[in-house]
Amino acid sequence: MTEEFREALARWYDQHHRDLPWRKTRDPYRIWISEVMLQQTRVSAVLPYYQRFLERFPTVEALAAAAEADLLAAWAGLGYYSRARNLQRAAKQIVAQGGFPRHYDQIRALSGVGDYTAAAIASIAFHLPYAVLDGNVMRVLARLDNDPSDITASATRKKMQQRVQQLLDPDEPAKFNQAMMELGATICLPKQPQCGQCPVQTWCEARHQGTQNQLPVKGRKQRSLQIERVLLIVERKGAILLWRRGPESPKLQGFWELPEAGQLPSAKLGKPLGEFRHSIVNHNYRVFVVPATLTKTPAGFQWLEPSRLRRAPLSTMARKALALAGRAL
Numbered sequence: 001m002t003e004e005f006r007e008a009l010a011r012w013y014d015q016h017h018r019d020l021p022w023r024k025t026r027d028p029y030r031i032w033i034s035e036v037m038l039q040q041t042r043v044s045a046v047l048p049y050y051q052r053f054l055e056r057f058p059t060v061e062a063l064a065a066a067a068e069a070d071l072l073a074a075w076a077g078l079g080y081y082s083r084a085r086n087l088q089r090a091a092k093q094i095v096a097q098g099g100f101p102r103h104y105d106q107i108r109a110l111s112g113v114g115d116y117t118a119a120a121i122a123s124i125a126f127h128l129p130y131a132v133l134d135g136n137v138m139r140v141l142a143r144l145d146n147d148p149s150d151i152t153a154s155a156t157r158k159k160m161q162q163r164v165q166q167l168l169d170p171d172e173p174a175k176f177n178q179a180m181m182e183l184g185a186t187i188c189l190p191k192q193p194q195c196g197q198c199p200v201q202t203w204c205e206a207r208h209q210g211t212q213n214q215l216p217v218k219g220r221k222q223r224s225l226q227i228e229r230v231l232l233i234v235e236r237k238g239a240i241l242l243w244r245r246g247p248e249s250p251k252l253q254g255f256w257e258l259p260e261a262g263q264l265p266s267a268k269l270g271k272p273l274g275e276f277r278h279s280i281v282n283h284n285y286r287v288f289v290v291p292a293t294l295t296k297t298p299a300g301f302q303w304l305e306p307s308r309l310r311r312a313p314l315s316t317m318a319r320k321a322l323a324l325a326g327r328a329l
């Protein structure tokens with residue numbers, strides 16, 4: 001999955017990314033300035049400041065030597081003046097070191113540079129394999145994994161940092177990082193994510209479960225997700241149609257599942273047989289069980305005879321649905 005995910009994301013980024021000035025350079029100084037300006041400030045607000053700032057201080061040496069009044073005048077309007085002061089402090093460190101550091105730890109050690117900025121500079125300017133994690137990326141990850149963890153908790157941040165590091169394309173870290181952030185900024189929006197246009201919708205668990213508008217969760221208490229599902233009982237000569245989970249579902253790999261209505265758009269649905277509730281950690285499911293008929297066997301599904309059905313590992317949800325449908329196992 002990971003390789004295909006990276007390719008789909010990279011293809012989309014190549015075709016759709018916004019043309020921004022800091023995307024046309026690999027100069028660590030320019031990338032650093034853009035990343036600091038973009039912290040807590042919108043892209044459209046940053047654009048004029050970025051150009052003017054670099055005209056005024058075109059090199060790290062110029063920034064290090066600037067008078068504080070000039071620096072603050074160039075920053076005026078962007079707010080958060082501590083960012084400008086830290087920039088100059090770090091510029092002086094860089095000049096004292098004889099040039100921009102080229103290793104992650106050295107970049108991270110600069111004044112005012114945190115994990116995010118260090119990973120952004122390391123990956124974009126030096127092509128080092130460090131994944132960035134900002135609010136946009138966290139939102140995308142929470143939805144991809146249908147993860148209801150509180151994104152303001154440091155444990156969640158740590159978990160997500162590991163997750164995005166796993167997903168990172170080590171051959172194209174700059175493109176991967178920028179693509180994840182761009183996806184969050186333009187498609188996987190906080191409200192009304194544009195899932196129909198999303199290049200990674202195939203791998204998005206929240207989209208499959210219909211929970212994307214409930215995620216990410218922000219706040220101390222972990223909330224539970226309310227999810228509705230429609231499971232189909234499709235029968236042919238006593239055999240039941242099922243599909244088997246592969247390595248993309250590590251926790252349930254090898255288990256058999258009943259089809260969901262969304263997987264079989266050509267199925268003819270009958271009257272619901274009933275519903276049941278099922279909970280897994282913070283996911284509360286309301287499951288409707290509906291009989292259906294099909295004219296052709298769809299790809300990826302198999303018919304299981306009663307004897308095989310009894311021996312097959314079934315997910316609890318499939319087992320409950322079959323019991324409700326009167327198929328005692």
Ligand code: SF4
Nearest residue numbers: 188195198201204212
């Ligand atoms: S499918 Fe929708 S929710 Fe999932 S990552 Fe894409 S835009 Fe976000």
